Amino acid sequence: MEKLVWSVIFIFCVLFSFKTEAQIASIDSLEVELKLAKEDTARLRIYVDLIELYDKLSPSEKAMQRVLEGLDLAKRTGNEFAQAKLMQFRGQIYNELYRSDYDGALSFLAQSIQLHRKLSKANPGNFAQQREIVSVLNSTGYIYWQWGKLVTSLFYYDSTIRLGNKLRLIDSTDFRTNRLLGIALNSKGAVLWGLGNYSEAIESYIEASAYFEQLGMTKFLSLAMSNIGLIYESWGQKEDALFYFKRAVSLAREAEDQSATGYALNNMGSFMRSAAQYDSALYYFQLSLEEYAEDNIGGIWLNLNGFGKTYAKMKAYDKSLDYFFKALLLAEETNSDYRRALAKESISATMADKGDYKNALQYANESNAIAEKYGYKEIIKDNYLNISRMYSLQNNYQKAYETYQRYSEVKDSLFSDEKFRQITFMKEQFEAEKKESENELLRRDSLLRDQDLQRARLEQYGLIILLIAMLTFGGYFVVTNRKIKGINKVLTGKNLEITRQKEELALQAEALRKSNEIKNLMFSIVSHDLRGPIVNLGGLVGLISNESISKEEFQKLLPTVLTNIGSLTALTDNLLYWARSQMEGIKAVPQKFDIKEHLGPKMQLYERAALEKGIICIDNLEPATMVYADPYMVELVVRNLISNAIKFCNAGDTITTSSKEANGFVEVTVEDTGQGIPPEYMERIFNDIQFTTLGTKNEKGVGLGLMMSKHFVEVIGGRIWVESIFKKGSSFHFTIPVS
Structure with a gap:
């Protein structure tokens, strides 16, 4: 899995500009100016310019000292704009100095946003003030991303883009606004990728690359090309992926930027590994590592992970684990949940390959606990596959099958995003x-x-x-x-x-x-x-x-399989019959039949599903009760009502099916002691084709069964209604003509 790179892309985009002698000289020059300046206004302007350079080039203790000096001067002179700007730099520099204290860094950025919004409210037409808010929102999104809180990060990037687009309506040529929008879109793409939403991620990357190309930002364009290549690779489009990776390397070298070059080379290494060219992969990872500076934690971590995965493919498991544990240590030092979850998943998979199932299972569960907390779908998917494989190798086929089902569900979710x-x-x-x-x-x-x-x-x-x-x-x-x-x-x-x-x-x-x-x-x-x-x-x-389970173990799983097939058959019947009824105008084919004799055997199909949830089914249909209707339609209605009752019952509840004859009709009732229907839902259940809720064990529906039942009951000349007391149970009634 190559999606681990999301956690460092924005670092490249914002923080790691290459330190040239000329840029360091600019800091020295401003330090001299600061000593010579006498007026507070001039000194405050120099503080802001100096600290901005420190933030870009040298986020050090000296830089933090200058921030505190500047803030003190801004407060004494009552310059709230300078306070807000310096508070943003304080948060960004603090984040670089104390990488695991994300709360501390975010508190400073929150103060900056609060001050900027206060000033913006007092002067709503100030373009520069609004742009500063865009900048702080962008920085806040980055820190949440680095922390591994992807959903919160996505909220801040969306806020950045939304406000930035409003500013573009005022001035579409403003360089800083366009630059911030490009960076935010690139970062948003990486966050969406981390959440498993590939289609929207690539759209964000492409939009970001348009900004970078228009502004002539070659280094940033290289990063976007790498990211697009990674998604194409995840989709299995190898030629397209290689094209974008090569272009990324070329652009990074053209920009003479070490971090962008390191990132592009790392992706080339990953590509070579997926092509089973392991020596080439190790070569590219080594080149990438040499490009990164010693303090570039993200770049170092990327290559540790790359080496570990490559050695695992080469079956050099001890070497692989050595690199993965180094990557985990780095993740712990930087308090990055995403890196921590991914490193543990990699350790688990390698230990399983090595035959150490006990420790492999422990690391997989620890990884999954983090991944499920923050919604890292790709990691969850890989963990479930590893756990299923380990249970199978330990001959625990029931758990292997259950875990494989969970893997399939997550994979299906990712498939839906990709498609x-x-x-x-x-x-x-x-x-x-x-x-x-x-x-x-x-x-x-x-x-x-x-x-x-x-x-x-x-x-x-x-x-x-x-x-x-x-x-x-x-x-x-x-x-x-x-x-x-x-x-x-x-x-x-x-x-x-x-x-x-x-x-x-x-x-x-x-x-x-x-x-x-x-x-x-x-x-x-x-x-x-x-x-x-x-x-x-x-x-x-x-x-x-794959011969992961024997025929004997398959026999044990057969009841579960039959239940799944029954659910699938019921859904398919409903779907096809409903589509036919809507598109062809289905007609009833009525005939005389005994409702007890016809429905009794069909209802037994649901007894297994009920027993699995600990629910008791009672058949109180009156014998020798003749009706005149389409038997298949009646059967579909009863099946849907019983299935619906099972869905909303808990262990110990009962479902009773009964019938009585009156006024030329037979009234059939399906009554349960389940959770009942909230009053606000009563009007929707028979009339809203897309209305559905989760069952007591999170069973899903498609909102089709009850509406279809109403349609068929009316076709055969009856009517249907429901009586329910919330949290006490429901009774569904429908009538069938006797003749």
């Missing part, structure tokens, strides 16, 4: 079809209006001619009057036809809208809810085909 743009494109195609159809309706409506207007004009001309004719040929009044009545009758008929066509077009437009809503829902269900169970079953087949 986001493909699904969106398919939806956009349907939206385009919808728009085109709507446009056609509008064109036809416009044509009808033109025809109507033309007829109105003809009528006017006709009336004028008739009036002249009446004045000229009074003797023909009676005949002319009859002709006018005839014309009016024809026009009235045509107007009625136009009105009918308009109403028909409106009905077609509404039908088209509903059809597109159904299509979009089908995409959602097929792309996730239907695919997930299939992936889980595929995982089990994979374990069998």
Whole structure:
């Protein structure tokens, strides 16, 4: 897994400019100016310029001393703008000096934001003031990112981009604003990558690279090219990845920037490792390490991890573990949760390869505890795969299968993120079809209006001619009057036809809208809810085909497999039957049948699922109760109601199915003692196609079953309703005609 690089990309973008002699001389020159300056205003300006250089080039104890001196002077002179700016530098320099105390650094940045916003409120039109807020938000996002708190980091980067875009509306040519936007977009891409959202990540990288290219920021452009290459590599597009990696190396060397060059070379090493060219990989990692300065923790950590992974591929496990433990030590020193989780995952995988399953399992669980806390999906996925493999090697096949299912679920989630743009494109195609159809309706409506207007004009001309004719040929009044009545009758008929066509077009437009809503829902269900169970079953087949479990162990897992297949079958039946009913106008095929005799065997299919949750099912259907309806529709309704009851019951609850005959109908009731329905949901459960909630064990639904049940009950001539007391249980009732 190469996504570990997110935690250092922004370090390169902001903090590690190469220290030239000329830049150091600038610091010395400002130090001299500071000693000579007498006026407070001049001294404060020099403090701000000097500390900005220290922040970029030499975040040291001396730099912190100058910050405190500058802040003292700013407070004495009442210059709140300088206070806010210096407080930002204090947070950034503090972060570099005390890398594990993120709270301390963030507290200084929070004070800076508070001061800047106070000044901005007093002077809302001050462009420079707003830009300073963008800068502090960007720095805050970086520190949360370095800490491993990705979701919070993403919030601050989004805030940076949102405010920066507002400033671009005022002045799109401002270099500092555009630079900050490019950096924030590049960093946002890295954070999205860390969260497993690859599609949005690459969009952020591409947008960032456009800014860097426009501004001539070659070093930054190199970083963006590396990041794009990493995503292409994760998608398996090796040629595209190699193109971007080579371009990144070329740009970094053109910029003569050591940190960017080190980063690009490290990515080349990772690429060579994935291509099984291990000697070349080690060569590139060594070149990368030589480019990084001794205080560049991120760069050093990247290469320690790179060496460790490469030696693991070469089966030199002791060497591999040596590098991984060094990487873990560095992660502990810098208090980076992401690096800590990733190092432990790597140690676990290597120990498992070595046969040390006990310690491997311990490190995997420790890694997962951190990864699940912060949402590091890629690490969670790899840990579950490692744990499943270890359980299998220890002949604990039940746990191996359960863990493999979790791995499949996380992998499926990442798959959905990666395929986001493909699904969106398919939806956009349907939206385009919808728009085109709507446009056609509008064109036809416009044509009808033109025809109507033309007829109105003809009528006017006709009336004028008739009036002249009446004045000229009074003797023909009676005949002319009859002709006018005839014309009016024809026009009235045509107007009625136009009105009918308009109403028909409106009905077609509404039908088209509903059809597109159904299509979009089908995409959602097929792309996730239907695919997930299939992936889980595929995982089990994979374990069998790889001979990770024996036939005997498979027999033990068979009940779980059958339950999964039953759930998948029920979902598929619902999906296909609902789609058919909506798109073809399904019709009932009624016949006489005994409801107890027909439904009894079908209800037994759900007993296993109920027993697994500790739920008791009771069949109180009256025997010899004849009804006249479509038996398959009735069966689908009952199956959905029982399945829904199981979903919202806990261990010890009961589900009772009963029936009674009255007034020419049989009333079927599915009653449970589960958690009931909140009052605010009662109106939605039969009417909202996308309404669904999690079950008592986080079971998912697709919001289709109850709405489909209502539709089928109405098709067979019955009605359906629900009675529920929240946290006490629910009773679903529906009626079936007797004849």
